[in-house]
Amino acid sequence: MRTDSPQTIYRKDYTPPSFLVDSVELGFDLDPARTVVASRIHMRHNPASTSRSIELHGEHIELVQVRLNGKLLKPSQYKLTAGMLTIPKAPDDVLLEIETVLAPQDNTSLSGLYVSNHNFFTQCEAEGFRRITFFPDRPDVMARYTVMLRADKDKYPVLLSNGNLIEEGDLGDGRHYAKWEDPFKKPSYLFALVAARLVCQEEHYRLKSGREVLLQVWVEEGNLDKTDYAMQSLKNSIRWDEERFGLELDLDRFMIVAVGDFNMGAMENKGLNIFNTKYVLANSRVATDVDYAGIEAVVGHEYFHNWTGNRVTCRDWFQLSLKEGLTVFRDQEFSADMIGTDTGRAVTRIDQVRTLRQAQFPEDAGPMAHPVRPDSFVEINNFYTVTIYEKGAEVVRMYQTLVGRDGFRKGMDLYFARHDGQAVQCDDFRAAMADANGRDFSQFERWYSQAGTPVVTASTRYDAASQTFELTLAQSCPATPGQPKKLPFHIPVTVGLLAADGRDLPLHVDGVASNGATSVVLELTEASQTFRFTQVGEVPVPSLLRDFSAPVVLEYDYTDAQLLHLFRHDSDPVNRWEAGQRLAMERLLKLTGAVAAGEPLVLDETFIAAQRALLADDTLDPAFRELALILPSETIIAERMAQVDPQAIHAARQFMRTTIAAALKPELLAQYHANQTPGEYSPDALSAGKRALKNLALSYLLIAPGAAELDLARLQFDNAGNMTDRAAALAALIHSGSQPHAQAALTSFYADFENEALVVDKWFAMQAAAPTTDVQAVRQLMAHPAFTLKNPNRARSLIFNFTNGNPSQFHAVDGSGYAFWAEQVIALDALNPQVAARLARSMDRWRRYVPALQSHMRDALEQVAGQASLSNDVMEVVSKALAN
Numbered sequence: 023m024r025t026d027s028p029q030t031i032y033r034k035d036y037t038p039p040s041f042l043v044d045s046v047e048l049g050f051d052l053d054p055a056r057t058v059v060a061s062r063i064h065m066r067h068n069p070a071s072t073s074r075s076i077e078l079h080g081e082h083i084e085l086v087q088v089r090l091n092g093k094l095l096k097p098s099q100y101k102l103t104a105g106m107l108t109i110p111k112a113p114d115d116v117l118l119e120i121e122t123v124l125a126p127q128d129n130t131s132l133s134g135l136y137v138s139n140h141n142f143f144t145q146c147e148a149e150g151f152r153r154i155t156f157f158p159d160r161p162d163v164m165a166r167y168t169v170m171l172r173a174d175k176d177k178y179p180v181l182l183s184n185g186n187l188i189e190e191g192d193l194g195d196g197r198h199y200a201k202w203e204d205p206f207k208k209p210s211y212l213f214a215l216v217a218a219r220l221v222c223q224e225e226h227y228r229l230k231s232g233r234e235v236l237l238q239v240w241v242e243e244g245n246l247d248k249t250d251y252a253m254q255s256l257k258n259s260i261r262w263d264e265e266r267f268g269l270e271l272d273l274d275r276f277m278i279v280a281v282g283d284f285n286m287g288a289m290e291n292k293g294l295n296i297f298n299t300k301y302v303l304a305n306s307r308v309a310t311d312v313d314y315a316g317i318e319a320v321v322g323h324e325y326f327h328n329w330t331g332n333r334v335t336c337r338d339w340f341q342l343s344l345k346e347g348l349t350v351f352r353d354q355e356f357s358a359d360m361i362g363t364d365t366g367r368a369v370t371r372i373d374q375v376r377t378l379r380q381a382q383f384p385e386d387a388g389p390m391a392h393p394v395r396p397d398s399f400v401e402i403n404n405f406y407t408v409t410i411y412e413k414g415a416e417v418v419r420m421y422q423t424l425v426g427r428d429g430f431r432k433g434m435d436l437y438f439a440r441h442d443g444q445a446v447q448c449d450d451f452r453a454a455m456a457d458a459n460g461r462d463f464s465q466f467e468r469w470y471s472q473a474g475t476p477v478v479t480a481s482t483r484y485d486a487a488s489q490t491f492e493l494t495l496a497q498s499c500p501a502t503p504g505q506p507k508k509l510p511f512h513i514p515v516t517v518g519l520l521a522a523d524g525r526d527l528p529l530h531v532d533g534v535a536s537n538g539a540t541s542v543v544l545e546l547t548e549a550s551q552t553f554r555f556t557q558v559g560e561v562p563v564p565s566l567l568r569d570f571s572a573p574v575v576l577e578y579d580y581t582d583a584q585l586l587h588l589f590r591h592d593s594d595p596v597n598r599w600e601a602g603q604r605l606a607m608e609r610l611l612k613l614t615g616a617v618a619a620g621e622p623l624v625l626d627e628t629f630i631a632a633q634r635a636l637l638a639d640d641t642l643d644p645a646f647r648e649l650a651l652i653l654p655s656e657t658i659i660a661e662r663m664a665q666v667d668p669q670a671i672h673a674a675r676q677f678m679r680t681t682i683a684a685a686l687k688p689e690l691l692a693q694y695h696a697n698q699t700p701g702e703y704s705p706d707a708l709s710a711g712k713r714a715l716k717n718l719a720l721s722y723l724l725i726a727p728g729a730a731e732l733d734l735a736r737l738q739f740d741n742a743g744n745m746t747d748r749a750a751a752l753a754a755l756i757h758s759g760s761q762p763h764a765q766a767a768l769t770s771f772y773a774d775f776e777n778e779a780l781v782v783d784k785w786f787a788m789q790a791a792a793p794t795t796d797v798q799a800v801r802q803l804m805a806h807p808a809f810t811l812k813n814p815n816r817a818r819s820l821i822f823n824f825t826n827g828n829p830s831q832f833h834a835v836d837g838s839g840y841a842f843w844a845e846q847v848i849a850l851d852a853l854n855p856q857v858a859a860r861l862a863r864s865m866d867r868w869r870r871y872v873p874a875l876q877s878h879m880r881d882a883l884e885q886v887a888g889q890a891s892l893s894n895d896v897m898e899v900v901s902k903a904l905a906n
């Protein structure tokens with residue numbers, strides 16, 4: 023057991039920095055074993071601070087010397103504690119010259135300066151800069167940077183940093199140098215350098231204003247044939263931000279660099295974005311449609327940060343969602359606009375809803391629940407969460423729902439007019455949206471301060487005599503850690519009413535400007551409110567929370583008939599999909615109960631008929647049909663149960679899939695053939711949608727396969743012209759339960775792709791998530807020569823996909839999955855605490871499980887918590903899980 027308790031940091035304790043930094047010059051002598059960093063920091067006292075002490079963060083680095091205004095400081099003139107160098111009683115104007123030494127090759131945390139495949143990279147968000155040199159490493163200290171890099175020329179021919187290259191040359195001794203200058207002031211978390219053997223695809227690109235910029239995508243030599251899509255996505259992002267938000271690239275040069283060892287998706291360092299290879303490298307041979315979509319979204323995301331994050335940044339890390347929620351919203355809108363069609367847009371929206379339910383709602387209901395703007399944390403790295411990102415994006419989206427697209431643009435314009443070059447708070451964004459639109463968003467603040475997923479309960483009353491329809495909406499929000507009571511939220515609820523013929527009724531709502539429109543945004547602000555629709559000539563079926571207008575759980579006592587009506591006719595595709603999910607969920611919950619009680623399982627013909635009709639409805643986008651046919655995941659079903667029995671859920675869902683597969687076999691086969699995409703591969707949304715529907719059909723056909731179905735999958739596997747189809751066929755074979763077929767395909771797949779790290783990740787991931795893979799099999803896979811815990815992508819592919827993607831095996835009744843989890847958390851923690859803490863989160867919901875599993879889970883959690891040396895990262899997660 024760790025005896026010290028880690029420190030909690032509170033938002034209310036914020037104090038302004040004592041000294042501001044005008045400019046900093048950094049010199050690097052790069053060597054994997056011993057890198058020397060020299061800094062010259064030009065500082066001045068901050069009149070807003072009463073303190074005269076200079077506080078410089080520093081961790082895992084050795085201080086060689088420090089000079090203040092030219093004078094070498096004696097150890098008695100400063101204080102060096104774990105994490106902080108303090109210089110008391112400093113004068114108004116200060117030049118600090120500091121020399122530090124570090125060993126990048128020993129840095130397995132991938133935070134700060136580290137080595138990956140013999141190359142140097144940095145990752146400074148959130149607090150990695152302090153692992154490079156002593157500095158006020160907080161986002162409200164913004165400075166101008168000049169960087170001199172020196173390194174061996176053969177080993178590191180490419181030397182990059184933020185901004186513009188102003189000088190480069192030889193040093194004579196086999197070493198060379200490059201000097202970079204960033205014209206914009208920035209917080210330290212946006213600093214980056216790369217010293218590496220890399221090659222690039224580059225292009226001169228003309229902005230709308232006529233200015234020409236240089237775009238580069240840097241990768242390892244063998245990967246130059248996988249950079250086209252990232253480059254195309256970058257150009258699309260630049261164009262989109264000009265058109266939708268009037269925001270132009272402010273640099274003459276913009277670089278993306280891919281690295282194989284990376285903790286997250288990518289990083290928006292000013293002018294030098296560093297990316298996980300997963301979000302850069304793609305060609306049809308190695309990348310799936312989902313990979314292509316991920317690249318477009320992440321390239322967009324990091325590029326959009328240049329304004330929302332970099333030009334306007336966060337005052338402190340409690341404001342993280344200010345940049346992340348907003349930038350996720352922007353990348354979501356970008357991806358939707360790139361598809362361009364209404365159903366395409368809806369498909370992206372449905373995907374967002376699925377992510378929220380799969381990951382954010384559980385987080386909001388568990389021990390790590392926190393508001394979009396948290397009040398405290400132990401380790402900031404644990405707060406790069408689905409709540410900050412995805413719920414944060416929902417909060418931003420609600421402004422747009424409330425004020426419209428044009429109003430939202432006005433709010434953005436005002437935000438930049440007021441805050442360009444500043445480090446600000448979520449409240450400043452809210453104020454800009456309110457002021458630009460003449461709206462009162464004071465109650466809206468609760469979306470930032472209150473955790474938990476609100477529940478909106480709807481009830482209705484139709485009065486034929488007066489032709490009125492009353493909709494009562496009541497809201498509540500469950501208690502979350504530290505927040506027992508919640509106040510009402512300001513919730514936009516978009517509503518439509520369907521007639522018996524399936525058409526939308528024109529809407530007239532008392533006190534709401536609706537003018538006969540077919541959808542209206544109702545604003546729920548009280549605990550309970552009744553809205554009166556008039557001129558309603560028949561009993562309507564209400565379509566509530568259209569386009570998922572707020573991140574809430576909506577409860578309404580729909581009858582099966584009403585849901586089937588919505589599933590067939592709703593003009594809002596998101597709610598059409600939602601009706602199908604409700605129909606499926608009701609049945610899945612009943613079936614799960616039946617499994618647990620040992621009762622016979624049955625699936626009604628009505629449901630099957632609805633699925634049949636949808637599958638064959640060629641007027642509908644294939645991508646939409648695919649989404650509407652996928653059943654709610656085991657995780658989403660589990661969230662709906664008071665006591666979770668993962669085996670029963672798995673059996674119930676399997677029964678439903680098997681029954682659908684058997685009943686719809688001819689239709690599935692017909693769709694399989696109708697949605698082929700012959701010819702050259704293209705990742706466009708229509709082709710990707712066809713492949714998705716076709717491959718869903720294939721997976722159903724392979725549930726209880728005969729020889730013909732196995733042949734079909736084998737044929738697709740052998741002849742696939744792209745990775746989407748090849749991987750789907752392999753997955754179908756793995757899930758078919760036919761071991762010989764699965765093994766043969768796995769072996770040939772590995773042989774074909776063993777030199778493609780990202781494909782080897784898929785090979786591990788698919789096996790990890792197969793319900794036939796038990797803990798023992800995972801352990802065997804860990805012994806495979808290609809497996810390593812040190813590479814986060816590889817660790818995630820096998821271990822996380824098992825703990826998070828294979829519930830029936832992870833939750834094995836003997837607790838062996840949990841013992842395995844504890845072992846891996848502990849092993850990972852010694853290497854990379856950020857990644858270990860993410861794995862630790864797999865046990866968040868342990869109190870929801872059946873008692874037999876709970877006790878095994880508690881044992882495993884206590885085993886981790888009892889370790890003598892545990893990072894703050896893992897400590898925070900497991901101690902919150904165990905707390906009452």
Ligand code: TRP
Nearest residue numbers: 147148285286287288289290406
């Ligand atoms: N700001 C990054 C983003 O675009 C997140 C990120 C990248 C990050 N690497 C990180 C956060 C390492 C914490 C630690 O979302």
Ligand code: ZN
Nearest residue numbers: 323327346349
């Ligand atoms: Zn981001």
